[in-house]
Amino acid sequence: xxxxxxxxxxxxxxxxxxxxxxxxxxxxxxxxxxxxxxxxxxxxxxxxxxxxxxxxxxxxxxxxxxxxxxxxxxxxxxxxxxxxxxxxxxxxxxxxxxxxxxxxxxxxxxxxxxxxxxxxxxxxxxxxxxxxxxxxxxxxxxxxxxxxxxxxxxxxxxxxxxxxxxxxxxxxxxxxxxxxxxxxxxxxxxxxxxxxxxxxxxxxxxxxxxxxxxxxxxxxxxxxxxxxxxxxxxxxxxxxxxxxxxxxxxxxxxxxxxxxxxxxxxxxxxxxxxxxxxxxxxxxxxxxxxxxxxxxxxxxxxxxxxxxxxxxxxxxxxxxxxxxxxxxxxxxxxxxxxxxxxxxxxxxxxxxxxxxxxxxxxxxxxxxxxxxxxxxxxxxxxxxxxxxxx
Amino acid sequence: xxxxxxxxxxxxxxxxxxxxxxxxxxxxxxxxxxxxxxxxxxxxxxxxxxxxxxxxxxxxxxxxxxxxxxxxxxxxxxxxxxxxxxxxxxxxxxxxxxxxxxxxxxxxxxxxxxxxxxxxxxxxxxxxxxxxxxxxxxxxxxxxxxxxxxxxxxxxxxxxxxxxxxxxxxxxxxxxxxxxxxxxxxxxxxxxxxxxxxxxxxxxxxxxxxxxxxxxxxxxxxxxxxxxxxxxxxxxxxxxxxxxxxxxxxxxxxxxxxxxxxxxxxxxxxxxxxxxxxxxxxxxxxxxxxxxxxxxxxxxxxxxxxxxxxxxxxxxxxxxxxxxxxxxxxxxxxxxxxxxxxxxxxxxxxxxxxxxxxxxxxxxxxxxxxxxxxxxxxxxxxxxxxxxxx
Numbered sequence: 001x002x003x004x005x006x007x008x009x010x011x012x013x014x015x016x017x018x019x020x021x022x023x024x025x026x027x028x029x030x031x032x033x034x035x036x037x038x039x040x041x042x043x044x045x046x047x048x049x050x051x052x053x054x055x056x057x058x059x060x061x062x063x064x065x066x067x068x069x070x071x072x073x074x075x076x077x078x079x080x081x082x083x084x085x086x087x088x089x090x091x092x093x094x095x096x097x098x099x100x101x102x103x104x105x106x107x108x109x110x111x112x113x114x115x116x117x118x119x120x121x122x123x124x125x126x127x128x129x130x131x132x133x134x135x136x137x138x139x140x141x142x143x144x145x146x147x148x149x150x151x152x153x154x155x156x157x158x159x160x161x162x163x164x165x166x167x168x169x170x171x172x173x174x175x176x177x178x179x180x181x182x183x184x185x186x187x188x189x190x191x192x193x194x195x196x197x198x199x200x201x202x203x204x205x206x207x208x209x210x211x212x213x214x215x216x217x218x219x220x221x222x223x224x225x226x227x228x229x230x231x232x233x234x235x236x237x238x239x240x241x242x243x244x245x246x247x248x249x250x251x252x253x254x255x256x257x258x259x260x261x262x263x264x265x266x267x268x269x270x271x272x273x274x275x276x277x278x279x280x281x282x283x284x285x286x287x288x289x290x291x292x293x294x295x296x297x298x299x300x301x302x303x304x305x306x307x308x309x310x311x312x313x314x315x316x317x318x319x320x321x322x323x324x325x326x327x328x329x330x331x332x333x334x335x336x337x338x339x340x341x342x343x344x345x346x347x348x349x350x351x352x353x354x355x356x357x358x359x360x361x362x363x364x365x366x367x368x369x370x371x372x373x374x375x376x377x378x379x380x381x382x383x384x385x386x387x388x389x390x
Numbered sequence: 391x392x393x394x395x396x397x398x399x400x401x402x403x404x405x406x407x408x409x410x411x412x413x414x415x416x417x418x419x420x421x422x423x424x425x426x427x428x429x430x431x432x433x434x435x436x437x438x439x440x441x442x443x444x445x446x447x448x449x450x451x452x453x454x455x456x457x458x459x460x461x462x463x464x465x466x467x468x469x470x471x472x473x474x475x476x477x478x479x480x481x482x483x484x485x486x487x488x489x490x491x492x493x494x495x496x497x498x499x500x501x502x503x504x505x506x507x508x509x510x511x512x513x514x515x516x517x518x519x520x521x522x523x524x525x526x527x528x529x530x531x532x533x534x535x536x537x538x539x540x541x542x543x544x545x546x547x548x549x550x551x552x553x554x555x556x557x558x559x560x561x562x563x564x565x566x567x568x569x570x571x572x573x574x575x576x577x578x579x580x581x582x583x584x585x586x587x588x589x590x591x592x593x594x595x596x597x598x599x600x601x602x603x604x605x606x607x608x609x610x611x612x613x614x615x616x617x618x619x620x621x622x623x624x625x626x627x628x629x630x631x632x633x634x635x636x637x638x639x640x641x642x643x644x645x646x647x648x649x650x651x652x653x654x655x656x657x658x659x660x661x662x663x664x665x666x667x668x669x670x671x672x673x674x675x676x677x678x679x680x681x682x683x684x685x686x687x688x689x690x691x692x693x694x695x696x697x698x699x700x701x702x703x704x705x706x707x708x709x710x711x712x713x714x715x716x717x718x719x720x721x722x723x724x725x726x727x728x729x730x731x732x733x734x735x736x737x738x739x740x741x742x743x744x745x746x747x748x749x750x751x752x753x754x755x756x757x758x759x760x761x762x763x764x765x766x767x768x769x770x771x772x773x774x775x776x777x778x779x780x
Contacts, residue, residue, distance in 0.1 A: 051707030051715045083732040116700025117733045220686045223708050296610045304776030310506025317441030318613050325441045342473040343507045379772050386694030
């Protein structure tokens with residue numbers, strides 16, 4: 001696992017991140033990732049929010065072919081709730097990328113992140129695309145610039161790369177997620193691989209990997225209008241991995257990107273893992289974990305380093321799942337505070353002063369398990385989401 | 391509408407609030423409300439949380455007869471997640487009340503609020519019941535003491551009373567609700583009336599009234615282990631109101647109690663009304679309103695007096711309801727910021743600096759409407775729920 005390499009880690013990819021002038025700050029705000037092949041298999045997963053940004057509507061269409069030649073991403077504007085004109089802006093962005101790369105617009109996915117409800121400055125976007133095309137490179141620096149160009153309130157670029165002994169690798173970058181970006185609450189990720197894999201297999205692998213990684217990070221229940229995860233396969237390694245090996249490495253890299261999202265969440269002071277065991281089904285384990293992860297009384301207690309298991313019991317009692325209050329067990333950082341639904345060890349034994357907290361909830365009604373990652377609810381979260389909102 | 395009178399406003403009721411020694415602070419912590427009849431009709435609604443406190447389990451049983459002679463309530467301990475022993479404590483409390491009032495334990499409802507997972511100090515409870523029985527009175531002061539005895543982090547007792555021209559009235563008290571009480575996140579309310587009404591009609595009226603009042607206040611999505619609303623009818627006025635008149639006055643008093651809960655919510659700096667119009671069904675209107683009410687990014691924006699309609703669009707897009715993004719309208723304090731799913735008037739025109747904020751969401755897909763009351767998410771909320779949690 002190497003966090004200094006990303007989308008340019010696998011062979012067959014070039015990338016760039018430039019300052020297009022979309023952000024008034026002059027920071028990098030446009031990223032281009034190009035797949036030089038020989039293959040161009042691709043797959044994507046998108047937000048479930050019914051209010052979808054124009055770039056999501058566009059990218060969902062172009063990914064239907066399970067082929068992509070390039071992905072263009074911008075920060076500084078989400079292009080969401082912008083109507084038909086906003087969709088035309090996205091189309092024009094893809095056309096511009098197609099022009100400079102001499103491919104079809106249908107081969108170009110578009111991602112945007114930033115304020116909802118504002119049109120993008122298209123002159124700046126077109127300028128940025130031309131500038132990025134000139135700076136495309138397969139270097140580590142180019143990958144870092146690509147990861148930096150999508151940042152909004154992220155405190156640092158987030159990349160991960162890992163290789164398989166057989167000679168192929170997976171790399172990618174990510175930005176945002178839940179609390180991470182208040183009115184830019186978007187999570188965008190582009191993952192690349194030089195493995196030989198067709199679009200159908202890539203799509204199946206991406207859904208398996210994201211269901212265990214991106215789908216299990218819940219910082220505030222938010223689902224943005226722009227959330228997107230794309231994976232591109234160049235086949236440049238010439239190696240065709242087994243489905244198991246590919247899913248395993250893709251999941252490992254995705255999981256490391258998600259861990260970085262959790263660690264950089266806005267106002268985070270605690271990195272919390274909620275482990276739900278003994279659930280009737282894995283889906284219910286995830287649902288119970290998310291219900292607890294989204295409870296403000298639990299999140300504020302964790303911010304206060306308070307092992308308040310009563311709030312956890314109250315929170316999970318709201319979940320739509322098979323729960324027997326008399327069988328409930330709750331442990332925090334290894335101390336069993338609740339057993340058979342009642343008080344067990346004294347709460348004073350649980351030390352929550354560190355940054356990492358593990359909550360283990362045992363429903364004792366089944367054999368399924370899942371872990372949901374979340375954060376605490378801190379003063380910094382309120383500050384960053386109120387005082388500094390647009 | 392009179393907020394200086396409560397459960398002793400209607401004829402046929404005596405009440406008391408005493409310091410039993412359950413709270414170490416020595417504050418009032420035990421309340422007794424007695425129905426002297428001639429009738430003893432009663433009804434109740436309880437938390438939907440599957441993790442139910444012992445007093446809820448007890449009261450759900452005794453209310454099945456739709457008759458109650460008295461209600462005993464304590465603050466300083468929720469008696470939740472306390473197992474069979476906790477249930478025995480509740481039973482013993484009812485037995486003690488039955489003994490001092492010379493009625494059956496089956497005629498006594500029990501409510502508790504406080505820390506989850508701790509047993510109640512039963513000697514103090516028994517002492518408090520005897521003390522309260524001696525202080526029972528039908529006076530305004532007795533009603534105020536009763537409303538005070540159930541307070542936890544409430545900043546003030548909350549009462550409401552109103553009368554009908556025909557000579558009957560409805561009064562009650564309430565404590566808590568959502569953010570109002572962190573690890574004591576319980577809402578308890580006892581409402582009395584001297585109208586002549588049977589248990590079945592009273593039950594139907596209570597469900598109609600709470601569905602439009604208590605069920606539409608959502609400060610943080612919390613549903614406590616102890617939430618309870620009880621209504622007792624003495625028939626002492628000798629007047630039998632029409633079903634319409636009774637539901638109307640009961641709803642009016644319940645609504646005033648709920649408005650006081652919103653205004654006293656922990657850390658509240660904004661009292662927010664979320665009006666959802668044009669929904670396919672009233673249930674969907676309520677669901678959309680609650681989804682927005684529970685969104686931390688919306689709540690922090692409101693705390694910051696920021697008319698960030700994009701966050702509202704994002705939040706409601708998660709709701710499980712019929713929504714057409716292209717028909718969406720959003721207005722804040724009278725300024726239409728979003729029409730047909732895109733930007734309308736400039737956000738700078740919306741002034742959110744006051745304490746009261748009205749958000750009007752028009753889904754434009756149907757004819758149903760509902761209003762959900764909520765609050766903002768402030769530094770004070772985080773402080774009260776982290777630094778001061780047990």
